[in-house]
Amino acid sequence: MRLTRTLFLTLSLTLVVACGDSAGSSASAAPLRVVTTTTVLTDFAHVIGGDRVSVHGVLKPNVDPHDYEPSAKDLDSMRKARVIVMNGVHLEPWFHDAASASGTKATVVDASAGIALRAADDNRESPEGDPHIWHDPRNAKRMVATMLAAFVAADPAGAQIYATNAAHYTADLDALDLDIAAQIGTLQNKKLVTNHDAFGYYVDRYGLEFVGSIIPSFETSAEVSASELADLIDEVKTQGVKAIFAEAALPAKVAKTIADEAGVKVVDGEGALYGDGLGPSKSPGGTYLTMMRHNTTTIVDNLG
Amino acid sequence: MFAGIRLITEPFEPPYMQRALIAMLLLALLAGVVGVVVQLRRLAFMTDAMTHTVFPGVAIAFFMGDSLFVGALIAAGTSAVVLTLLARHPRIDEDALVAFVLATFFSVGVIVVSRNRTFTADLNQLLFGRVLTISTRDVVEIAIVCVLCFASLYALRKELLLRSFDPVGAAALGYPTVIIDMALNLLIALVVVAAVRAVGTALVVALLTTPAATARIVSSRITTMMVLSCAIGAIGGWLGLVISYDASIHYDVRLAAGATTVVVLTVAFAAVAVAFALARRRHARQAVVS
Amino acid sequence: MNEPLLHVDHLTVAYDRQIVVHDMTMQVSAGESVALIGPNGAGKSTFIKSVLGLVPIHSGSVQVLGRPSVDMRRHIAYVPQHDHLDPQFPITVQQVVMMGRYRTIGWMHRPKRQDRDAARAALQQVGLANRAGDSFGSLSGGQRQRVLIARAIAQDAKLLLLDEPFNGVDSTTQDVLLEVLSSLRAGGAAVVMATHDLSVAHLACGHACVLNRHLVAFGPIGTTLGSDALVAAYGHQAVVLAEGTAMIHAH
Numbered sequence: 001m002r003l004t005r006t007l008f009l010t011l012s013l014t015l016v017v018a019c020g021d022s023a024g025s026s027a028s029a030a031p032l033r034v035v036t037t038t039t040v041l042t043d044f045a046h047v048i049g050g051d052r053v054s055v056h057g058v059l060k061p062n063v064d065p066h067d068y069e070p071s072a073k074d075l076d077s078m079r080k081a082r083v084i085v086m087n088g089v090h091l092e093p094w095f096h097d098a099a100s101a102s103g104t105k106a107t108v109v110d111a112s113a114g115i116a117l118r119a120a121d122d123n124r125e126s127p128e129g130d131p132h133i134w135h136d137p138r139n140a141k142r143m144v145a146t147m148l149a150a151f152v153a154a155d156p157a158g159a160q161i162y163a164t165n166a167a168h169y170t171a172d173l174d175a176l177d178l179d180i181a182a183q184i185g186t187l188q189n190k191k192l193v194t195n196h197d198a199f200g201y202y203v204d205r206y207g208l209e210f211v212g213s214i215i216p217s218f219e220t221s222a223e224v225s226a227s228e229l230a231d232l233i234d235e236v237k238t239q240g241v242k243a244i245f246a247e248a249a250l251p252a253k254v255a256k257t258i259a260d261e262a263g264v265k266v267v268d269g270e271g272a273l274y275g276d277g278l279g280p281s282k283s284p285g286g287t288y289l290t291m292m293r294h295n296t297t298t299i300v301d302n303l304g
Numbered sequence: 305m306f307a308g309i310r311l312i313t314e315p316f317e318p319p320y321m322q323r324a325l326i327a328m329l330l331l332a333l334l335a336g337v338v339g340v341v342v343q344l345r346r347l348a349f350m351t352d353a354m355t356h357t358v359f360p361g362v363a364i365a366f367f368m369g370d371s372l373f374v375g376a377l378i379a380a381g382t383s384a385v386v387l388t389l390l391a392r393h394p395r396i397d398e399d400a401l402v403a404f405v406l407a408t409f410f411s412v413g414v415i416v417v418s419r420n421r422t423f424t425a426d427l428n429q430l431l432f433g434r435v436l437t438i439s440t441r442d443v444v445e446i447a448i449v450c451v452l453c454f455a456s457l458y459a460l461r462k463e464l465l466l467r468s469f470d471p472v473g474a475a476a477l478g479y480p481t482v483i484i485d486m487a488l489n490l491l492i493a494l495v496v497v498a499a500v501r502a503v504g505t506a507l508v509v510a511l512l513t514t515p516a517a518t519a520r521i522v523s524s525r526i527t528t529m530m531v532l533s534c535a536i537g538a539i540g541g542w543l544g545l546v547i548s549y550d551a552s553i554h555y556d557v558r559l560a561a562g563a564t565t566v567v568v569l570t571v572a573f574a575a576v577a578v579a580f581a582l583a584r585r586r587h588a589r590q591a592v593v594s
Numbered sequence: 595m596n597e598p599l600l601h602v603d604h605l606t607v608a609y610d611r612q613i614v615v616h617d618m619t620m621q622v623s624a625g626e627s628v629a630l631i632g633p634n635g636a637g638k639s640t641f642i643k644s645v646l647g648l649v650p651i652h653s654g655s656v657q658v659l660g661r662p663s664v665d666m667r668r669h670i671a672y673v674p675q676h677d678h679l680d681p682q683f684p685i686t687v688q689q690v691v692m693m694g695r696y697r698t699i700g701w702m703h704r705p706k707r708q709d710r711d712a713a714r715a716a717l718q719q720v721g722l723a724n725r726a727g728d729s730f731g732s733l734s735g736g737q738r739q740r741v742l743i744a745r746a747i748a749q750d751a752k753l754l755l756l757d758e759p760f761n762g763v764d765s766t767t768q769d770v771l772l773e774v775l776s777s778l779r780a781g782g783a784a785v786v787m788a789t790h791d792l793s794v795a796h797l798a799c800g801h802a803c804v805l806n807r808h809l810v811a812f813g814p815i816g817t818t819l820g821s822d823a824l825v826a827a828y829g830h831q832a833v834v835l836a837e838g839t840a841m842i843h844a845h
Contacts, residue, residue, distance in 0.1 A: 067428065069428065069429070069434060069560070070436060070437065071436070071552040071558050072315075072321070072436060072548065072549040072552035072553055073552040073553050073556065074552075075318065075320055075436055075437075076318060076552075076553055079318055079320075094437075097434075097437040097439075098436075098437055100437075100439070101320040101323075101436060101437040101438070101439070102318070102320055103318065103319045103320065344683070344684070459701075459702045460701075460702070462693075462696055462699070463696070463701065465685070465689065465693075466693050466696060468683070469679065469680070469683050469685055469690075469693075470674070470679055470693070472648065472672075472674060472678070473672060473674065473693065475646070475647075475648055476646040476647075476648065476667065476670070476672040477667055477668070477672075477693075477696065477697055478647070478664070478667035478668060478697070520684075523684075524682075524684040524729060524731075525684055525729075526684050526685075529684065
């Protein structure tokens with residue numbers, strides 16, 4: 001059975017090679033196996049690697065990166081991978097156990113390398129800082145660069161292709177950055193209230209005013225505290241916040257309650273923000289670029 | 305046929321699956337033997353209570369970053385002592401008392417866990433285990449508990465038998481039944497501790513009760529019951545791993561290994577119960593006819 | 595018989611805040627057997643339990659061979675009613691009888707040759723040697739009672755306490771029981787047997803102790819089980835037949 005399986009694999013690979021592909025890169029060897037943790041990293045890996053890589057994204061859209069139990073498939077993919085990319089900054093507490101259990105020999109890349117981290121205001125359980133680094137496109141560029149280096153090191157033959165892809169994408173990220181800055185610049189009222197503390201880097205980069213969040217934590221599975229909620233409602237009323245933003249991945253019930261109490265608009269459902277990662281592929285948040293644009297448009301439309 | 309063999313061997317190629325399998329087999333052995341004793345002592349409810357009372361100790365150990373094992377051991381020991389002593393008070397309804405203690409301990413555990421804001425993942429892990437990321441050290445710890453438990457059970461087998469069969473007689477002969485009860489409760493607590501990493505505190509009750517209950521239907525000799533109980537638990541654990549691995553790798557469906565094992569064991573129990581009930585009915589009918 | 599084997603001295607036992615046995619005094623010597631007689635709630639079981647240390651003593655004392663009974667439990671064999679034990683429990687006849695030897699064997703040790711011999715001999719004495727490997731539950735009620743007696747025989751105790759051993763047993767068992775009790779007495783053991791069956795009491799025992807929370811009467815069976823004592827114990831349940839004799843009506 002092993003023989004037949006190997007034959008079949010070789011045959012299909014040969015076919016793929018023979019047909020070539022529209023992107024112009026020819027995979028003459030087996031694809032570089034990459035495992036990524038977050039949806040954002042998965043997107044970056046596909047962009048940089050194109051058809052030269054085979055990417056297994058561990059976290060699926062709308063899955064809390066903290067509250068995740070790796071499956072057999074995840075461990076198996078890690079075991080077989082050559083490069084594993086993780087977000088770092090303690091976003092994936094399950095990662096190290098999973099990596100060591102899988103017995104992987106892959107290069108593990110911490111995408112947060114070289115990025116200036118925001119500290120937590122009162123760092124209870126996040127002494128390393130705010131892990132939502134990707135919300136600033138300049139950080140995204142850094143992450144792409146880190147990943148590029150890793151791909152090239154693992155697959156020098158593809159260096160040219162990876163570099164070209166990365167360069168194109170970096171240009172896209174620059175354009176994105178300018179775009180967002182311009183849009184946010186049009187706002188008079190820049191007071192932002194979100195579901196949880198995911199947008200720190202975005203707020204810092206574009207000069208928004210962060211009033212607070214419903215769950216003042218970097219993790220969405222944290223519990224809402226009654227006193228903190230009351231404080232937030234007061235702040236919302238005093239500071240004249242125009243709208244509260246829920247998150248696409250989370251139920252909007254709590255946001256609604258506060259909106260009612262404080263008498264402000266709540267933005268939820270399809271129009272909500274993407275805080276912890278990307279949305280499903282067909283959704284407005286399906287890729288990094290579309291996700292960032294969607295968040296920006298939503299904020300500008302509702303605060304403008 | 306080859307596909308069948310592949311099903312048996314393929315899941316256990318990766319080292320993490322081998323560790324998971326060894327852990328589950330050891331636990332099946334441990335829970336199989338202790339489970340029979342639990343059955344004989346009618347301690348199923350107490351065992352359930354134990355799994356809840358061990359929880360806060362496990363939670364505390366988890367957050368202090370100590371070995372889960374040590375914290376769980378301390379909690380297990382405390383809860384075993386508390387439950388044993390309280391259960392002996394003649395005026396308090398034992399079931400109500402045990403229920404009260406277990407709810408309290410469990411709530412304490414949840415409070416401990418919830419002080420950390422991100423508690424759902426942690427709670428998940430403590431209640432249901434993470435068998436795939438079990439380390440070699442965890443496996444060794446389980447093996448040590450196995451040896452400890454078996455040695456203790458073997459040493460105390462006469463006294464446990466007497467205490468289970470004729471508690472009044474045991475007391476009448478002058479046995480300090482408190483000590484015997486405490487010893488058994490400590491052993492049960494140890495099993496919970498050993499199992500926490502693999503199947504979590506919530507599911508270990510199933511490991512302790514279902515295989516033993518199934519074995520009881522088939523046999524009424526203690527040694528046979530123990531062997532059967534271990535075998536059933538082992539097959540359940542192995543099947544649970546195989547099914548959840550297969551589902552994940554080939555169908556991208558998530559089935560937690562621990563929970564799958566419990567379902568397999570329950571199905572086995574139901575199948576055996578029905579089979580024996582039917583056989584009994586057929587026998588009775590034949591007897592009437594002849 | 596001089597030094598009493600069992601000496602009960604002004605014993606008062608409280609259970610659940612109520613006095614159940616009040617100021618009881620009696621003694622039993624080696625080779626004697628006492629029928630403990632009284633209606634339900636008279637304190638027969640409580641008395642037996644207090645000797646065994648299963649309920650605490652309020653005041654007074656119970657001594658066996660000159661020492662507190664709770665220190666002498668190795669030498670006291672308790673025979674419960676057969677239906678107090680679960681017949682579904684997976685245990686063999688042999689295992690039950692061996693339990694009588696546990697104190698001799700000791701914690702953590704295994705039964706030795708002499709223990710196995712004693713158990714076999716005890717089973718033989720009750721006529722169930724051929725059932726040694728069978729499950730306890732597969733025996734009839736009477737046979738199970740005999741197994742429990744065998745357990746007590748195997749223990750080689752000085753004092754036997756039996757709780758209504760003749761209740762609901764077949765005639766074979768009754769015969770075996772009477773024989774065993776007689777042979778144990780001949781061997782120097784003392785027997786205290788709770789019963790409500792007066793005819794059995796007459797057959798098996800030389801003495802009677804009539805209880806109704808307090809000691810109503812104690813002495814040789816012939817004289818003690820007179821109508822006065824029974825009326826005092828059983829009240830309207832006692833039916834006086836003729837001068838000096840009575841029987842107990844309905845249970």
